[in-house]
Amino acid sequence: MHPTGLRSTARASLAAAVMLTLPLAAPVAVGQESGRGDVLPQDAPATGREIYEAACANCHGSDGTGAPKSRVGFDTPLPDFSSCNFASREPTADWVAVAHQGGPVRGFGRVMPAFGGLLTPDELERAIDYIRGFCGSDDWPRGELNLPRAMFTEKAYPEDEVVWTTTVPAEGNAAVMNELVYERRFGARNQLEVVAPFGFRDVSAAGEAANWNGGLGDMALGWKRVLFHGLESGSILSLTGEVILPTGDESDGFGNGTATFEPFLSYGQILPNGAFLHAQTGAEIPATDDRTEEGFWRAALGKTFTSGDWGRAWSPMIEVLGSRELESGATTHWDLVPQLQMTLNTRQHVMGNVAVRIPMNDTDVRQTEVLVYVLWDYFDGGFFAGW
Numbered sequence: 001m002h003p004t005g006l007r008s009t010a011r012a013s014l015a016a017a018v019m020l021t022l023p024l025a026a027p028v029a030v031g032q033e034s035g036r037g038d039v040l041p042q043d044a045p046a047t048g049r050e051i052y053e054a055a056c057a058n059c060h061g062s063d064g065t066g067a068p069k070s071r072v073g074f075d076t077p078l079p080d081f082s083s084c085n086f087a088s089r090e091p092t093a094d095w096v097a098v099a100h101q102g103g104p105v106r107g108f109g110r111v112m113p114a115f116g117g118l119l120t121p122d123e124l125e126r127a128i129d130y131i132r133g134f135c136g137s138d139d140w141p142r143g144e145l146n147l148p149r150a151m152f153t154e155k156a157y158p159e160d161e162v163v164w165t166t167t168v169p170a171e172g173n174a175a176v177m178n179e180l181v182y183e184r185r186f187g188a189r190n191q192l193e194v195v196a197p198f199g200f201r202d203v204s205a206a207g208e209a210a211n212w213n214g215g216l217g218d219m220a221l222g223w224k225r226v227l228f229h230g231l232e233s234g235s236i237l238s239l240t241g242e243v244i245l246p247t248g249d250e251s252d253g254f255g256n257g258t259a260t261f262e263p264f265l266s267y268g269q270i271l272p273n274g275a276f277l278h279a280q281t282g283a284e285i286p287a288t289d290d291r292t293e294e295g296f297w298r299a300a301l302g303k304t305f306t307s308g309d310w311g312r313a314w315s316p317m318i319e320v321l322g323s324r325e326l327e328s329g330a331t332t333h334w335d336l337v338p339q340l341q342m343t344l345n346t347r348q349h350v351m352g353n354v355a356v357r358i359p360m361n362d363t364d365v366r367q368t369e370v371l372v373y374v375l376w377d378y379f380d381g382g383f384f385a386g387w
């Protein structure tokens with residue numbers, strides 16, 4: 001055991017170093033002018049709680065809800081670490097980045113100081129592990145399980161996001177097809193989804209002048225429920241039920257002409273070294289008897305790279321799509337979809353993905369397509385916040 005006297009002196013001087021930053025609403029890098037030996041004991045590693053109490057509690061409060069304005073003397077609202085809805089969705093790596101480099105590294109305010117000169121990433125992780133305790137429930141899937149979104153394979157993680165996807169065929173008649181997806185999370189495990197497709201396509205026959213036609217496609221409504229999640233196993237499994245409504249004009253090629261029920265399972269798995277896997281399987285069950293049911297399965301394998309230690313995230317992925325009408329003699333359609341997802345802004349809550357969907361068989365009737373999406377995780381701030 002180490003003498004508690006050393007501990008409390010060390011804690012007091014770290015707290016003093018932090019208090020010095022309080023009256024300054026300017027960029028601060030705590031402790032860069034003083035050696036870390038002045039402020040934390042070197043004989044035994046400090047616990048997460050000790051680090052938090054010494055370095056963070058002055059602003060974030062001993063209970064994690066944020067110290068009152070009258071005490072901190074600045075107007076920037078403090079996050080509420082005791083709110084599971086907020087705290088559970090932030091991956092530890094992002095929080096370590098903010099605590100090590102200061103708020104601006106993720107587009108937050110400069111009042112959140114940089115502790116990189118004083119505390120190691122390991123010590124910050126311990127403080128953040130302690131912060132995790134403020135939520136007090138493990139029902140909420142952790143943000144680490146919110147893997148980069150593939151172009152087709154649906155995520156298992158419940159999200160608050162808006163995704164706009166545009167698809168353009170690389171061959172054949174010109175077209176610009178769009179899909180706007182709105183996802184809203186409810187509580188720890190549920191999510192509502194609304195899908196609105198719309199587009200324009202040239203319906204002219206070969207050799208004729210272009211004849212553009214536009215319209216709304218078949219809208220869909222879905223409900224997702226997380227069945228299982230575990231940070232230790234790095235996995236998450238969800239069940240979704242989706243109803244696709246015949247809102248599109250079938251004769252113009254914008255709709256299916258019938259309501260369809262689409263139940264599916266989606267699975268996410270964290271793999272070593274920044275790699276990850278998504279898998280999804282389900283069926284499309286048309287409401288009318290004259291249509292054939294279809295089964296589908298999709299998987300995406302990817303890996304995330306970051307620019308430097310704290311920068312932009314790049315996630316190349318390769319996706320495989322399979323689908324088959326559920327009747328004897330039907331052929332299975334296979335597609336390969338290489339793609340690159342990247343974070344677009346500093347806060348990393350706006351992302352883009354560029355993909356090519358390449359049919360592997362029946363290529364005389366199925367075309368290669370180029371797809372682009374922009375994803376906005378609106379829980380983390382406005383679209384134009386944190387660039």
Ligand code: HEC
Pocket residue numbers: 018021022051052055056057058059060076077078079090094095096098099103107108109110111112113115124127128
């Ligand atoms: C000088 C006051 C102050 C101190 C000391 C402080 N913080 Fe902060 N912190 C803030 C403020 C203010 C924000 C909100 C910034 C914003 O929203 O622009 C913040 C935000 C954060 C966030 C970002 C949360 C999010 O929205 O994703 C994390 C993580 C964080 N602090 C961790 C820590 C840790 C860990 C410590 C101690 C090692 C610490 N802070 C010490 C003031 C402080």
